[in-house]
Amino acid sequence: MPSLPHSDELIFFVNGRKVIRLTGTKYFCGGGGCGACTVMMSRYNSTTKAIHHYPATACLVPICSLYGAAVTTVEGVGSIKTRIHPVQERLAKCHGMQCGFCSPGMVMSIYTLLRNHQEPTPEQITKALAGNLCRCTGYRPIVESGKTFCVESTVCELKGSGKCCMDQEYGSLVNRWEKMCTKLYNEDEFQPLDPSQEPIFPSELIRTAEDPNKRRLTFQGERTTWITPATLNDLLELKANFPKGPLVMGNTELGPSIKFKNEFHPVFISPLGLPELHFVNTTDDGKHLLFQIRCAGYSLAQLNDALHFIVLEQPKEETKTHRALLKHLRTLAGAQIRNMATLGGHVVSRPNFSDLNPILAAGNAAINLISKEGQQQIPLNGPFLERSPEADLKSEEIVSSVYIPYSAQSRHFVFGLRMAQRQENAFAIVNAEMSVKFEDGTNTIKELQMFYGSVGPTTVSASQTCKQLIGRQWDNQMLSDACRWVLDEIYIPPAAEGGMVEYRRTLIISLLFKFYLKVRRGLDQMDPQKFPNIPEKFMSALEDFPIETRQGIQMFQVGGQDPVGHPVMHQSAIKHTTGEAVYIDDMPCIDQELFLAPITKALALPGVVDVITAEDVPGDNNYQGEIFCAQNEVICMGQVVGTVAADTYAHAREAAKKPRIITIEHNLFLSDEKKIEQGNVEQAFKYVDQIIKGEVHVEEQEHLYMETSPILALPKEEDKEMVLHLGTQYPTRVQEYVAAALNVPRNRITCRMKRTGGVFGGKVAKPAVLGAVSAVAANKTGRPIWFILERGDDMLITAGRHPLLGKYKIGFMNNGVIKAADVKYYVNGGYLSYKSDNFCLACKTNLPSNTAFRGFGFPQGTVVVEAYIIAVASQCNLPPEEVKEINMHKRISKTAFKQTFNPEPLRRCWKECLEKSSFYARKLAAEEFNKKNYWQKRGLAIVPMKLSMGIPTAYYNQAAALVHIYLDGSVLVTHGGCELGQGLYTKMIQVASHELNIPQSYIHLSETSTVTVPNGVLTSGSMGTDINGKAVQNVCQTLMAHLHPIIRKNRKGKWEDWIAKAFEDSISLSATGYFKGYQTNMDWEKGEGNAYPYYVYGAAYSEVEVDCLTGAHKLLRTDIFMDAAFSINPALHIGQIEGAFIQGMGFYTIEELKYSPEGVLYSRSPDDYKIPTVTEIPEEFYGLGEAGMFLGSSVLFAIYDAVAAARRERGLAKTFVLSSPATPEMIRMTCVDQFTDMERLLSKEKGSPGHVSYSIFFDVSYSERRETGSVFKCLNSFNNLDCPEPNP
Ligand SMILES: Cc1cc2nc3c(=O)[nH]c(=O)nc-3n(C[C@H](O)[C@H](O)[C@H](O)COP(=O)(O)OP(=O)(O)OC[C@H]3O[C@@H](n4cnc5c(N)ncnc54)[C@H](O)[C@@H]3O)c2cc1C
Ligand code: FES
Ligand code: FES
8 A cells, every 4th residue: 555645655565564575475477377376365345345355366466456455475374483374284284285386376275265165165175276286296185185174074085975995995905905004194183274363354454445535546657657546437537538548457468468468558547446347236127137247347256156146046048148157257267367357357358269258249248338428338249359440449438337138038048168278277279159049939040149269369250150040940951051151251271370270160160069959959858849859879078077076095005103104294395385485586685686587689778787698608608519608590499599687587577578589490300329129020020910000299298397497696706606596406417517607617616406396307407508597697797696587488498308209110910919019219309419328319400409307208108109009909909908918028027128127016006907997897887888978988098107217327326415413413414316396305304214213303404505415416217215315324324333332332312312422422423325326237239238227117097088079088087006115205105196197197188389380489388388287187086106107198098099989980990190199189180070071171172162062961970981082971860861962
């Protein structure tokens, strides 16, 4: 609020205090898409006298809009310094976090829900979390922590559903496996929720809201002015004076445009909260409540509540538009955006993907406009939504209300349909909203309206098609014509933004078909005699997949009393949930600090202190093939040309917006080939029954860790020393690169790493380059440098998982036994292919160099193997699981590179997985389901896994540790491993506690540093615990050997006594430990070696349901079985399994990066790159042991199975290409049917307008028949229509 009347100084209070440095609210995307910055807003409504609490994404809330609002951040909820809140405690104790970067946002979403609903339902919990992304956990433990507040909650996940692990099928497993446990935490330890302890809404704000003499507020900034009008008249006055000044309502459209599209406005007018824009007019005309939503200022969440009220109050047939709106509001963005975005803002901004505007148009809604000049109404089904200039708002007009009429008669249908990459919180790929009215007592079309979103620059009306269809019967012929005409009318050019042209055009008619069926069903329900329904089999896929609350169970083996083997909470868990865990961006300001952004020339701009280019690199600018700043030429997209150092982030970013990295041609160069051979393959091919050849494409994956690569470089005054604070998996590498760039010995460079918000392999190599760039800037300016990439820059510069092309030739017998396999792998390495011992042909391209990602090549390569096994099974007419089993290693065997291994654990996992998932029973059930459902198919798959651990280079498996015991008995442990959220520090504390036989509370782990443990290897390949654990064990054993004589003499003494005595006896209380590592080797000349320390085995089962008309899929169930041997910490391991599984599932299904033909990366935010949310996790999730990313491919192959079932039924070729990821587009276009055919044929015909040489007739099913010269589809009639002949 302003400090003094007429002062423009803003004093900002958060959590009741004047603000300053709050670290809990995190920044990930800046565009409202991730929820990391969630806070609770509270406002007092002077009309209802109620306080309204709602979640909001702080990154889109302008500070000036906070006048009159109370903001609660995670610090205001609870703190380790005072008292932690039950929400924070339970999230921590339920192991609902790993890196912790998303945790404050999660806390705030659950907390805000509890402020409104003290005993929420599980559905409310899931809904509240849909706007929050987590890249680590797989969401299950987060949802579970929230569900502990639900009335029916129990620790056993299955109890809520009426089942229990102890008395259902898993009970027998528990009995059979001794010491099996399902309890990862003890709910008896939870503090109860006590609402009386919550902060009270400030009374000053109530008084402010009640103040009858409200006045206009003006905030004058450096470049802009913010004005908040006091009344509606004041608003109209302002709008007349500043016609170009936008109205800032939710700021969810305006904010991103300013941030990411460089829009600039000198004046903002903010009428948010103006009572005149905030009420629903429900007058009664004797028959109805007349529902005039005078609610331009209503948030979409308030609109949702109002619609619910109407729907409850009014007859069903009259509220069809309202119901359609409610359906879309459920999945539109997350709860935060729905609570911020307003109906007025939505309608006026007219996004082409709008989910609401097309429904409003189809439902004949209108907007009421008001200005100083008067009032007018604009219908939404006219040219307004198409942004016709003559139908636009005048610059001084505002929308005051939206009028939504009732669907007046029973023969009036309104439906909204949409398809998105992800069910919730994702823009529609295509949405379609349609309404039809019939003549009384008939199925003759009287009025028809069809609107589409995401098919052009605006909402598009298929008005010509609708006009032509008036008077037609609602039958198959009408549908056939409608599909043809609408495709003709709505043209998506081949180079349209968003791509997927064929798919989007197919969706246009697939959604129309769904509408057609829905109306058919409606007519049948009204008059079954006259309008017989379509058989049930063809009515599947009419409804969207329901959004369910997940259930699951995690079982693991427990240890005894020892800390090792217990599900100990993550060492930083509570700090993560309170927001007190310090990440680099949270560190306090430093005198003279500068901020870096990647750029070209920008020195003249305000605040810019220096521009740093290749010329400023005192040492090597091209180190090991990595060029720190481009010199002479730019060799890849996203290469850093130079950086700008400025006094604030804002100035640095502003300067960096100037022209930057150029586009370049995609150019392939091949590196050396590596080959592994076993036996005589050519000979084997001669004696097999059959040979198949094929290709599998596996696309790349973006790490999308929550915290972008952060660096703080602090130059020292003396001896060319420099300290870097980093978020990395490999401090030694950063030290090496910085030393090379500065041309100093490595002993001058200190790299410190405490924690970072997620890595997944993405912070192994790239931080070294960014570190070098920062160090050069710090060296040149002599000032501290912060270099924290924006999300879009991080996605562009750091690249991701290598895309892979696998080509195979397989020889096999008719019984499925594979005798010969010739497989070639090609990976896209980007501009720099790292020297690595891989089995691939690395291709050089002008894209940023791809880098390590969880599993490093394994998740891509093994998909090719699974794919050819399925292809073999298909050729032999055998089930895939049978061919997998026949070809599985049975006894001690050798790999292709002649490493011996014992596959017994693999066979055990496979068997358990088949058994416990009830695979065969479920397969039968799926077959039954498929027989009964034409447009929806179920598929299932089981995949085995033999995962190679570690890196096939011996020296990468060494580790060192340093332990100090202080005289009070406390112990400080350091080692070379990095805490990345995986709980490495926690596990090291468990190991040290076990070895030193002292409580864990005595032991502390502060950070990893090149000063304490030099030459540490990278923390990756799931080897961190293994190798560092051995080093910590080694050092603790050394110290115990030092202490042994003292302990022997005083066995009853305490730890503290022994330490004191050791000091007196001059015994060293500090030691180093070392683990030499596993002796791996690989001889590439011979193509053999013991490449990996060991293998981890597992198996996973997944079952999906696919909507053949849209390409959507739903994961019904997953079972994971892993042999983790003895787990040091089952809770952390299970977290890794589930997190990796969900990340793998995203990789194989929905995660898709989009590029322009020139190689420009389009996907630069979570809006464009969809990772799984809480909605995507399996309905049922059962896990045992530890899993890998690759097991997520069970979902890919289950989808493949479902698609295969659809294709079988349609008589299509049984082999088909389904590459990874199996996106909705891929699924839809592989489920070939009359709609895909029509789209393809019509697109072809576009080249020869006026001549249509075929006709396609529709019915609800499809089979393919090839006629000479043209493709002709035949009707499988459900109402005795004969097969039509093609038109000449
Ligand atoms: C992360 C995210 C996810 C989203 N997901 C979806 C989705 O899945 N589906 C979907 O349909 N939409 C989605 N949206 C879009 C969202 O619905 C719109 O951004 C929102 O409705 C705009 O409302 P606002 O109040 O925030 O508008 P603001 O940003 O405040 O204003 C937008 C524009 O409207 C004008 N304006 C606002 N109110 C009035 C008025 N009363 N009279 C005249 N002019 C006015 C302003 O001048 C401004 O130009 C998403 C947005 C975000 C950020
Ligand atoms: S940072 Fe605010 S929503 Fe992502
Ligand atoms: S714990 Fe959720 S993003 Fe890392």
